[in-house]
Amino acid sequence: MIADTLKTLQIEKKSPGASTGKEWFGHGEEISSWSPVDGALIGAVSTSAKEDYEAVVKKAQSAFAEWRTWPAPKRGEVVRQIGEALRAKKEALGKLVSYEMGKSLQEGYGEVQEMIDICDFAVGLSRQLHGLTMHSERPGHRMYEQYHPLGIVGIISAFNFPVAVWSWNTMLAWVCGDVCIWKPSEKTPLCAVACQHIVAEVFEKNQVPEGVSGLVIGNRETGEWLSQDIRIPLVSATGSTRMGKAVGAAVGARLGRALLELGGNNAIIISKDADLDIAVLGSVFGAVGTAGQRCTTTRRLIIHESIYDQIKARLTSAYAQLSIGDPLDQKNHVGPLIDRSAVDAYLAAIEKCKAEGGKFVVEGGVLEGKGYESGCYVKPCIAEAKPGYSIVQHETFAPILYLLKYSTVDEAIAIQNGVPQGLSSSIMTLNLREAEQFLSASGSDCGIANVNIGTSGAEIGGAFGGEKETGGGRESGSDAWKVYMRRQTNTINYSTQLPLAQGIRFDL
Template identity: 70%
Template sequence: MQSILPLPTQPVKPGTSTGQQFWQSSEKTIDSYSPADGQLIARVHVSSRADYDRVVETAQAAFQQWRQVPAPRRGEIVRQMGEQFRRYKRELGTLVSYEMGKSLQEGLGEVQEIIDICDFAVGQSRQLYGLSMHSERPAHRMFEQWHSLGVVGIISAFNFPVAVWSWNAMLAWVCGDVCIWKPSEKTPLTALACQQIIGDVLRNNDVPEGVSCLVTGGRDAGEWLARDPRIALVSATGSTRMGKAVAEAVAGRLGRSLLELGGNNAIIVSEHADLDLAIPAIVFGAVGTAGQRCTTTRRLIVQESIYDDVKNRLKNAYAQLRIGSPLDESFHVGPLIDQQAVKGYQTAVNEIRELGGRFVVEPGLIDGSGFESGCYVKPCIAEAENQWPIVQKETFAPILYLLKYTSLDDAIAQQNAVPQGLSSAIFTLNMREAERFLSIAGSDCGIANVNIGTSGAEIGGAFGGEKETGGGRESGSDAWKAYMRRQTNTVNYGTTMPLAQGITFEL
């Protein structure tokens, strides 16, 4: 595949985004292979500890200047970044698709998420509001304000190699923070591309070197960020196992963490559902990104009176799925990210069979011409039980579990009876069922939808989940507060010194 972006011709080195400084003290590299065709597409230098320390020192120095830039001005720079991503949407979306394996439409959609969060952050830059409170003391004014936090570390996952970085970085930047990005070692080239795209914007606006930084590597680089007291906030997206390790390390130094971890998302299909609406949403939720979204639909909880109808409709829909190169827009499903993911799919399939599960749509590997990477698998559907250990786990693959329910209370109980709590949905035209699902006694997830699927969150709403999903919130609403520190202020403009709670203290 020929270069489609203004990328360096040499292996990329760790450093800052403006192109003025790149540091390399390690000869170790990461090889990025496309799951679409198995071809080597990039060789990226791995950051050494010395590289990392230089990046942090540069970021710390940049923060001293960047936080003094007025927030609306920071927003204007982010607006210009959004324009750059608009300019390179097709090219970057194609690269995302090729390096990660998601369909081209999803790759383009991911770049659109960057554009959307840039637009959101521009408006947010003029709305970093505090509150005004009435003091109990006369001639006193009490209020709160928000200040920039510091250096933000961003650890992103392979399945959304650029969008999740932007959810964090764009808000952090308008808040006056600086960012160090540790992308997944499975998708380093897309991270480099993003840094190159914004490089001209940063240079043209005389942004201090170190406002946007990149470090590369595997687990070591993530641990450096998590354990480093110089990093004010670590935002980590990935598996629950990884998130627990990050949370423990950050908490050990009393730092801040923002965690977006695993999902085990369910859709409840009521007997009052519009199935013509539900089936396409279920299929996309289950097979989009080859089941490698944290919001992928993994469990389908169907009212027993319509169970057979739903099952047959899904069999017919799955029979129409076309699997192939993610760059060909005629295909619905692309490959898994690598052979490790394929093994995870096979292990789950074997465990389902051992537990007595019956496949409604059969699993399998796909090989032959056009599938040389060995990363293509068949999306499958298995009749299962919610309490099975394999159903309780998140398998990053296109496996959908089909479950029955009798009453709505039963359905909600099954939905909530997993360790994860990210996304959920119900399909029903019954208002009472919908409101029951959204009530305090309904879904326990961070996202709860009615008559749409579990996948496809919009920028305007805060994204995140509960329980083993980590509790973090990114993107819209008031998620910006995670990237700032709150300060309460009281000003005495009177001529006496009254104390709070009526306390008297005389000398």
């Protein structure tokens, strides 16, 4: 099945990892892509050497000079066709995402659907890149603001959403008139190669200048090239807070723009007035979906003391029913972690929690035996903890859920906000006052705040991003398109005089 999938997506056993569209090359070291599903070698990619990177950037500069002159609706039509191409390849690309990354097959299909949805959003957006008009204080003058393409957008994406986050950035950037250079995670390189092939076919049909879609596969050094390059006015980076701080510092040092989507330490407050069926379902999916490897994964449950034991019992029962195994088998709820390093981090977090006094009500551990040969399958676990534990303040990219107790809604919100990260948050309540307080200025300090749904599953229509150590960036929907453009204020004098602003007189 995987062999047919790779053939459909034009992926060879050894692929070059740098591309300007039609042209493929790569003179760097070879990296292998091993599936966490079964430990098998999927393929290899030759990474981008510095000479490859330079070739991609120069081609992007040349392409931008032409691409920015295309009318935005015409650029949108190209993106519409990319959406159609993704629809045709949804099954194959979804399977590759599942197999190379390890998420469930349904989540793999869902990720490709997000790509299709953002294409649809971007097509409509291509006719709505609006500015403002305003009245001038000077007679016979008109003022307005407009937005122009920014230039080259560098995109650094993470392994957990190997294609969707790239598309959130790229489709918007393209309709805005920018060109893009993508540095995907070296843990999921084949997903990026597949996307580049899909886009290249559409671009060739539409005579899009080569270089509008650039690809540079590599390690941390490749990301540093993007971050430090003054030719790239915007770098969008998704990943850990540690990585984001390095990118932000490098881009800031040259006064460029950084769009940062970093770590999350997301919590659900479960009120005594909650619908407990919804609360438990939202909590379980939020905690174990993608094996806890989402930036929006639920990592903390803040539960009212009057229902704490009841929720704990229901969660324990629900976790006992989880099926862990091959994510391409749709009967399984939980797949593997991305690699052995992630497993080590998971085990270290469990030991840290126990050392701080945490009590596990659902024990963790690594699964062994038939079907678990890759060594990347772990048990989702639940620990009773306290907000002040250092491990609770930390984001562990694995299915570990911490239970915390509260007595008043003010206390619950304080616990929710009392971590360095600020991405996603939720409250489960049927109490209107609690819901409104949670959404108020004195409520959740996160970029995403939900009522009666979990912390994961953001829709592309809303701007996605968070505050504090999550980075402050916004991408995908709403008016996130503005970050990919430069803003310009224009004043036109259509009179026969030259009155100066603020009534200043300058007689000659």
